[in-house]
Amino acid sequence: MKHLPAQFVTQSFILSSVFIGLIYLYASQLGLTSSVSSSFEVVSKIAIPVIVSAFIFAIWLLTKSPWLVYGLFFSISFTSLFGFTETLTGSHATSTNLIFYGLAFYTAYFAYHIQRNNLTGNNILIGANPLLLVTGPISTFFKSHAHKQFRKRLAYYLPFIVIGIFLFKVIATPLTEFFSMIELTDLASALTFAVIFELFVYANFAGLSLMIYGLFGIAGVKIPLNFRQPFSARNLIDFWKGWHVSLSIVLKAVFYEPVKRKLNFSRFSTQLAILVVFLASAFWHGVTFNFLIWGLLHGLLFVLTLYLLKRKKVLFMVPVLLVMGVVIGRMVFADSDTARLIEKLMFSWDANTEVLTHMLSVPKAALIALFLGLMLMFVEFAFLRNRHVAKRNYKFLRVPFSQMVMIGLFVLLVSTSVGLDYAVYGQR
Numbered sequence: 001m002k003h004l005p006a007q008f009v010t011q012s013f014i015l016s017s018v019f020i021g022l023i024y025l026y027a028s029q030l031g032l033t034s035s036v037s038s039s040f041e042v043v044s045k046i047a048i049p050v051i052v053s054a055f056i057f058a059i060w061l062l063t064k065s066p067w068l069v070y071g072l073f074f075s076i077s078f079t080s081l082f083g084f085t086e087t088l089t090g091s092h093a094t095s096t097n098l099i100f101y102g103l104a105f106y107t108a109y110f111a112y113h114i115q116r117n118n119l120t121g122n123n124i125l126i127g128a129n130p131l132l133l134v135t136g137p138i139s140t141f142f143k144s145h146a147h148k149q150f151r152k153r154l155a156y157y158l159p160f161i162v163i164g165i166f167l168f169k170v171i172a173t174p175l176t177e178f179f180s181m182i183e184l185t186d187l188a189s190a191l192t193f194a195v196i197f198e199l200f201v202y203a204n205f206a207g208l209s210l211m212i213y214g215l216f217g218i219a220g221v222k223i224p225l226n227f228r229q230p231f232s233a234r235n236l237i238d239f240w241k242g243w244h245v246s247l248s249i250v251l252k253a254v255f256y257e258p259v260k261r262k263l264n265f266s267r268f269s270t271q272l273a274i275l276v277v278f279l280a281s282a283f284w285h286g287v288t289f290n291f292l293i294w295g296l297l298h299g300l301l302f303v304l305t306l307y308l309l310k311r312k313k314v315l316f317m318v319p320v321l322l323v324m325g326v327v328i329g330r331m332v333f334a335d336s337d338t339a340r341l342i343e344k345l346m347f348s349w350d351a352n353t354e355v356l357t358h359m360l361s362v363p364k365a366a367l368i369a370l371f372l373g374l375m376l377m378f379v380e381f382a383f384l385r386n387r388h389v390a391k392r393n394y395k396f397l398r399v400p401f402s403q404m405v406m407i408g409l410f411v412l413l414v415s416t417s418v419g420l421d422y423a424v425y426g427q428r
Contacts, residue, residue, distance in 0.1 A: 048292055049081055052283045059276060063258035065115065073111040073254060076104040077283050087286030087336050090201045090424040104284070104425075109138050112250040115258075138224075138246040148220070157217030159398035160210045166406040168207030171376070173419040174369035175200040177362040181355070182335060185343040189355040194331035199373035201330070202230070204424040205244070210394070224249070229392040231380035235318045236298075236305045236325045242392055247284075251277045274306075275299040289338045293345075294329055301325045365416040372409070 052074075060070055079085045085100045113119040178200075181193040209226035216223045230242035240248060256273045263269035275296075282295025301321050308318055335341045359367075379396065383389045388396035396402060 048289055049287050051292065052077060052081075052287050055279060055283065059255070059259065059280070062262050064262075065254070065258055069111045069115050069254060072107040072114070073250075073280070074283065075107050076100075077287050079103065081287045087288055087291070088284075088425055089286065089290075089334050089336055090197070090204075105138055108247065108250050108284070111254055112138065115254050138250055150218075153218050153220065157214040159403055160214035160217070160394070162403050162406055163394055163397045164207045164210030164212075164214065166207070166410055167203040167210065167376075169421070170406070170410055170413050171369045171373045172200050172204035172207055172424075173421050174363070174366040174413075174416070175203070175373065176419040177366035178358070178370075181358050183340075184354055184358070185340060185348075186354070187347050187349050189358075190331055190344045191327060192355050192359075194327050194334065196370060197334050198326060198330040199370070199377065201424055202227075203373055203376075208423055225393065229380045229389070229394060231377045232384045232389060232392050233322065233381075234384070235309065236302055236322045237309070239322060239326065240302070247281065251281055255280045270306075271303045274302055278302065285333075286336065288336045290332050290334075290336050290341050293341075294332045297332060298325055298329055301329075363416065363418045365413055365418045368413065369419075 056070055056074055060067060076085065079100055080087050085103065088104065110119065175196060178193065178196045181189060181196070184190065184193065206227040213223060213225055224246045226244060226246050228242035228245060230239050233239035233242060255277050259276045260269050260273040263272055266272070278299035279292075279295040282291040285291050285294075301324060305318055305321050308314060308321075331344060332341065335344065380389065383396070386396065388399060397406070
């Protein structure tokens with residue numbers, strides 16, 4: 001029998017002891033070592049962190065990428081675990097700790113450039129730009145446009161700023177008036193809130209990203225277009241090509257490519273790499289039960305969509321999987337309360353009027369914002385063949401008529417001042 005090296009055994013024992021000790025201290029801090037703790041609390045506060053730690057360690061063992069890459073990428077997970085930062089559900093209006101403000105984007109930026117072996121002093125300064133730390137995009141590339149005339153840059157990029165302000169202020173901000181609906185657990189209410197919250201996250205996150213994109217462009221610097229009309233998608237794969245594009249680029253470089261390369265001997269290397277990507281994305285957002293479920297759900301639906309498209313089988317299910325991923329996925333993503341989420345996932349039908357009561361109790365500006373958001377979603381999806389929509393770069397909103405309409409609506413509705421203004425993904 002082959003004996004393990006004594007040094008390896010000693011290191012393993014020490015690391016295991018330290019890990020168990022940290023978990024116990026963490027549990028004691030949360031009051032979870034007493035017998036009165038509920039099973040939901042134990043799962044949420046103990047089991048999930050253990051799963052996340054095991055996941056990170058397994059990926060490192062598999063890929064042999066530098067520890068620094070995964071340490072940086074998941075550092076935000078552990079600040080969230082110990083309460084220094086919030087989970088990224090999107091419903092928090094203030095940062096838990098200003099010291100860590102922007103940490104999620106900055107560490108992901110470092111992890112990407114270290115993995116690509118192109119981290120320079122110039123890159124470090126660029127990535128620390130306060131505008132990028134507020135809401136991204138993660139700076140996967142920069143290109144100078146300073147050689148182009150300022151007038152041309154202004155004409156091209158200013159419409160993106162108008163779109164961003166419209167999405168953020170006219171649509172996203174009033175939609176925060178619906179946030180109390182997260183408490184409702186019946187099927188109709190949970191799904192209705194999921195749709196509204198999806199619109200809110202999109203309008204808020206895309207709005208801020210488009211503003212940053214426009215400002216950098218006018219200044220002569222081209223950065224990634226972080227959103228590309230995600231609701232123009234015809235399947236879940238297309239959806240992710242248009243949603244938080246810069247994070248997708250990072251996940252591909254840091255997780256998908258190394259894992260697929262190491263598992264190249266397996267016929268399921270692509271599928272396993274995709275699952276790893278979505279779990280990594282999930283734990284980057286937060287170390288809670290809802291993100292574990294969200295990562296597994298989207299990973300499995302993505303793999304199933306890939307299979308159906310490749311085999312050209314039961315293609316009518318492809319859009320069904322898209323709706324499931326977007327709506328059910330957002331319902332899971334938004335709620336970090338484990339007990340309440342479990343109740344929602346029971347999909348119980350309760351024929352009450354709570355959802356209608358909530359819908360009618362919000363200010364009129366919130367209902368207008370909901371209508372405008374649904375119209376935007378409809379146009380992105382229904383008119384994909386239109387030349388102004390097909391390229392998925394918001395050209396249909398950059399034409400003069402659309403710009404005038406958005407400016408007019410902004411002037412009419414901004415005085416209502418309902419809802420909360422904050423960067424949905426800029427809180428840590």
